[in-house]
Amino acid sequence: xxxxxxVLGILFxxxxxxxxxxxxxxxxxxxxxxxxxxxxxNAEFTNLKGIYPAADEDVFLTYGDDxxxxxxxxxxxxxxxxxxxxRPGDYSIYVYSKDSTLSLASEMYAVIxxxxxxxxRQTVEVEEIKIFK
Numbered sequence: 001x002x003x004x005x006x007v008l009g010i011l012f013x014x015x016x017x018x019x020x021x022x023x024x025x026x027x028x029x030x031x032x033x034x035x036x037x038x039x040x041x042n043a044e045f046t047n048l049k050g051i052y053p054a055a056d057e058d059v060f061l062t063y064g065d066d067x068x069x070x071x072x073x074x075x076x077x078x079x080x081x082x083x084x085x086x087r088p089g090d091y092s093i094y095v096y097s098k099d100s101t102l103s104l105a106s107e108m109y110a111v112i113x114x115x116x117x118x119x120x121r122q123t124v125e126v127e128e129i130k131i132f133k
Contacts, residue, residue, distance in 0.1 A: 024117075025089070030120060031123045033124075036053070036075050037051060039131070040133040044102075053077070053078045057074065058072055059093065059095050063091060087117070092114050094113070097131035098133060
């Protein structure tokens with residue numbers, strides 16, 4: 001009887017530890033940041049008018065396997081964005097860009113960067129995101 005109680009106790013503690021594992025998302029000490037660069041073309045995408053930091057762009061963050069975005073912020077005057085207080089896990093960052101092929105009905109598409117935070121108190125820099133204006 002004593003061994004059955006011990007086994008059940010160990011099983012219960014194991015389940016408690018497993019259920020306490022945290023998914024990607026808010027509540028951590030890590031940061032993801034990066035920069036958005038705009039390539040500004042004429043309407044036919046035949047003439048480049050300029051390249052500059054993309055200020056005031058919506059930047060979206062998705063946690064793990066979520067199907068919709070979890071956070072949305074705007075890039076600053078220098079095209080920089082930052083998501084703070086994240087836990088370890090997999091994330092996707094995306095920003096909308098004009099379609100330079102002029103073939104999409106919506107005329108826009110998402111430029112997506114996948115990021116992994118491996119540890120607490122980690123700062124991850126995302127590869128520069130290039131969008132068309």
